Amino acid sequence: xxxxxxxxxxxxLPASEARWIEFHKIxxxxxxxxSRIWEAASRKTRGSSGVDAVAIQTIIxxxxxxxxxxxxxxxxPPADAICVEFPAGLVDQKETPSDASxxxxxxxxxxQGKLLYISPTIVSxxxxxxxxxxxxxxxxxxxxxxxxxEQVLDxxxxxxxxxxxxxxxxxxxxxxxxxxxKVDARLWHWAAGLHFATTMR
Amino acid sequence: xxxxxxxxxxxxLPASEARWIEFHKIxxxxxxxxSRIWEAASRKTRGSSGVDAVAIQTIIxxxxxxxxxxxxxxxxPPADAICVEFPAGLVDQKETPSDASxxxxxxxxxxQGKLLYISPTIVSxxxxxxxxxxxxxxxxxxxxxxxxxEQVLDxxxxxxxxxxxxxxxxxxxxxxxxxxxKVDARLWHWAAGLHFATTMR
Numbered sequence: 001x002x003x004x005x006x007x008x009x010x011x012x013l014p015a016s017e018a019r020w021i022e023f024h025k026i027x028x029x030x031x032x033x034x035s036r037i038w039e040a041a042s043r044k045t046r047g048s049s050g051v052d053a054v055a056i057q058t059i060i061x062x063x064x065x066x067x068x069x070x071x072x073x074x075x076x077p078p079a080d081a082i083c084v085e086f087p088a089g090l091v092d093q094k095e096t097p098s099d100a101s102x103x104x105x106x107x108x109x110x111x112q113g114k115l116l117y118i119s120p121t122i123v124s125x126x127x128x129x130x131x132x133x134x135x136x137x138x139x140x141x142x143x144x145x146x147x148x149x150e151q152v153l154d155x156x157x158x159x160x161x162x163x164x165x166x167x168x169x170x171x172x173x174x175x176x177x178x179x180x181x182k183v184d185a186r187l188w189h190w191a192a193g194l195h196f197a198t199t200m201r
Numbered sequence: 202x203x204x205x206x207x208x209x210x211x212x213x214l215p216a217s218e219a220r221w222i223e224f225h226k227i228x229x230x231x232x233x234x235x236s237r238i239w240e241a242a243s244r245k246t247r248g249s250s251g252v253d254a255v256a257i258q259t260i261i262x263x264x265x266x267x268x269x270x271x272x273x274x275x276x277x278p279p280a281d282a283i284c285v286e287f288p289a290g291l292v293d294q295k296e297t298p299s300d301a302s303x304x305x306x307x308x309x310x311x312x313q314g315k316l317l318y319i320s321p322t323i324v325s326x327x328x329x330x331x332x333x334x335x336x337x338x339x340x341x342x343x344x345x346x347x348x349x350x351e352q353v354l355d356x357x358x359x360x361x362x363x364x365x366x367x368x369x370x371x372x373x374x375x376x377x378x379x380x381x382x383k384v385d386a387r388l389w390h391w392a393a394g395l396h397f398a399t400t401m402r
Binding site for chain 2: 038
């Protein structure tokens with residue numbers, strides 16, 4: 001049985017020890033010509049695509065079930081909580097973001113589908129970091145009686161996938177939050193946009 | 202006339218000099234009981250609310266114009282580009298996120314409205330940082346002939362606001378991207394959710 005993961009200590013990370021992220025002091029000149037400094041974090045793992053990560057907005061279509069999407073539940077040490085996110089992952093060194101999105105969806109959820117669209121490069125938290133990503137739309141067509149596929153996880157990876165009817169997504173995220181999980185801001189925004197379109201307009 | 206801002210140099214930021222962000226080495230035990238390390242960035246500015254930042258999904262209602270939202274264009278050194286975002290800002294030390302959202306909307310856009318909803322605390326990029334935020338929904342009711350209000354910017358703040366009909370939001374973000382701006386991932390996801398609801402379903 002899986003144990004409950006937890007943070008045991010948080011200490012300062014010296015720049016010389018950092019393997020995955022780095023800190024930058026960005027010197028820039030502003031709109032008045034004044035020299036200024038901005039502090040930012042960057043990933044050290046960006047490959048030839050120039051894109052750090054991909055996330056996948058999956059649309060599952062089924063003959064007798066409502067259109068659904070897939071979200072994943074995964075413990076994240078920086079939040080010290082189970083986070084609720086779209087399937088996502090880092091783009092490998094020589095991989096394209098499109099290939100990474102198909103691969104990550106398959107690994108994290110078992111599902112394989114058709115890549116309908118991939119966003120341009122968007123920036124994850126541009127006041128604080130240079131991290132960027134692309135959001136892919138993948139459509140999965142299921143037939144009556146199709147079994148739930150197997151995930152393809154690495155050893156030591158604990159990722160729970162949940163198929164959620166699109167109409168239930170926003171209230172479901174509120175429920176997960178009420179249970180102590182933390183919802184990823186990007187997934188929350190997607191669900192809020194969808195919810196707004198169908199309820200408040 | 203405003204100059205074009207630009208990055209002049211990027212150097213390593215020693216932890217001892219960092220004023221706004223810090224690096225953490227997080228020791229944690231995983232689901233098998235194994236001790237592991239995760240590297241993450243944090244903001245040093247979090248106040249008593251426990252929430253770093255707020256963003257605002259504004260809904261402008263007008264007797265003869267289509268429902269619209271407000272986005273802002275602002276140069277961001279970590280992206281070295283003009284970024285397209287929802288109005289947003291850091292929560293002050295003793296402020297509530299609800300108050301911060303009303304204040305930031307007013308400062309960055311001039312608009313004042315009614316706070317309809319604020320999300321729970323959501324996490325901005327939980328694989329890389331502890332940064333968190335809340336997303337507020339503010340409704341602005343305009344009357345026929347209302348003038349566009351004045352922004353309340355600090356000296357040295359250059360923020361352009363754009364009112365966009367909701368139906369045009371997603372293609373507008375694609376256009377800004379094509380012109381070399383970078384769209385914030387959270388705004389992109391909101392627009393993609395809205396667009397999905399109205400076109401692809």
